[in-house]
Amino acid sequence: QVQLVESGGGSVQAGGSLRLSCAASGRTFSTDAMGWFRRTPGTNREFVAGISRGGGSTNYADSVKGRFTISRDNAKNTGYLQMNSLKPEDTAVYYCATSSSGGDTRLLLVNYWGQGTQVTVSS
Secondary structure (H helix, E strand, C coil), X not given: CCEEEEECCEEEEXXXXXXXXXXXXXXXXXXXXXXXXXXXXXXXXEEEEEECCCCCCEEECCCCCCCEEEXXXXXXXXXXXXXXXXXXXXXXXXXXXXXXXXXXXXXXXXXXXXXXXXXXXXX
16 A cells, blocks of 8 residues: 655745655555646646656656656655746646556556645736
């Protein structure tokens, strides 16, 4: 069993930055791919970014390329999402996720989800 706990969400003005963290418990974090998804009211959860188990490969949604950076520290069982140049359309609940397919940076098959953290960007 893996538990994922997100933190770092909040409210920020357009152009600002936030850093989300995902703390994982369990023995498989370092062997799993991990990533971030987001959802706004009335929409499906959408992929934001993913990183392979060793951190050597990453993948981003086109909407966040060049602005968001995903990283991980396996020694700390923690993943991160650095979000810069935030836009109002980035407003959403952000979810951390892991996949037992360690090389799947798109996280096509998610095994575990966090509870989500709210990010609000005002114009």
